[in-house]
Amino acid sequence: MKKNILWEATDHPSLEHCVLNYTTHSIEISSVIIGKSKNNIYRLDYSMTLDKKWELKTATINIDSCKLKKKFMVKRSTNGNWFLNNKIAKRFHNCTEIDISLTPFTNSLPINRIGFIKGQDEKIKVIYFDILEGKVKPVMQRYTRLTSSKYRFQNIPNDFEAVIRIDKNGLVNKYPALFKQIKLQ
Numbered sequence: 001m002k003k004n005i006l007w008e009a010t011d012h013p014s015l016e017h018c019v020l021n022y023t024t025h026s027i028e029i030s031s032v033i034i035g036k037s038k039n040n041i042y043r044l045d046y047s048m049t050l051d052k053k054w055e056l057k058t059a060t061i062n063i064d065s066c067k068l069k070k071k072f073m074v075k076r077s078t079n080g081n082w083f084l085n086n087k088i089a090k091r092f093h094n095c096t097e098i099d100i101s102l103t104p105f106t107n108s109l110p111i112n113r114i115g116f117i118k119g120q121d122e123k124i125k126v127i128y129f130d131i132l133e134g135k136v137k138p139v140m141q142r143y144t145r146l147t148s149s150k151y152r153f154q155n156i157p158n159d160f161e162a163v164i165r166i167d168k169n170g171l172v173n174k175y176p177a178l179f180k181q182i183k184l185q
Contacts, residue, residue: 006182007104012037018105026051033102040066044102054113068134092138097126104172104179112170116145
C-alpha cells in the first residue's frame with residue numbers, strides 16, 4: 001500500500017511531497033521538499049526505512065541550497081548504535097528518533113512508534129538535523145498525547161512548544177505556524 005502526502009510550510013514558501021510505501025516487513029519513505037527561506041532557495045530529498053513498529057533503520061538526507069550542499073547518511077544498528085556517514089556516532093547514544101527541521105514527517109515517528117495513550121507523555125532524545133545550517137546534534141524533546149488527534153510537542157529546555165494534530169494514519173496534518181497537510185481529492 002502507498003500513501004502520498006503533500007505538506008505546505010506556513011512560515012515560508014515550501015512544499016513537500018512525501019510517499020510512504022508499506023511493505024510486508026517495512027515502511028519505505030521517500031520525500032522531496034522545495035522551498036525558500038531568507039533568500040536561500042533549497043531542495044531537500046530524504047529517504048528512510050522503518051520497521052513495522054516505526055523504528056528507524058536507515059535514512060539518507062540530501063540538501064542542495066544556495067548556501068549549502070550536503071549529504072547525511074544515518075543508520076541504526078540492531079544493538080542501538082548510530083552511524084553517521086558510515087562512522088559510529090557515540091554522541092547519539094540513547095537517541096530513539098531523528099528530527100529533520102524542514103518537515104513535519106519526523107514528528108510522526110515517535111507518535112507512531114510509542115503508541116501513546118491519552119495523557120501519556122514521553123521525553124525522548126533525538127538526532128536533530130538543522131538542515132539550512134548543515135548541523136546535526138542530539139536534543140531532548142517531549143511529546144504528550146492530549147486527545148486521539150492532538151499531541152503537545154516541546155523542545156527541552158522548553159524554548160519551543162506546539163500542539164500538533166495528526167490524521168487517522170498518525171501523520172501530522174497541522175503543525176501550527178509551521179506546516180499543514182494539503183488534502184488530496
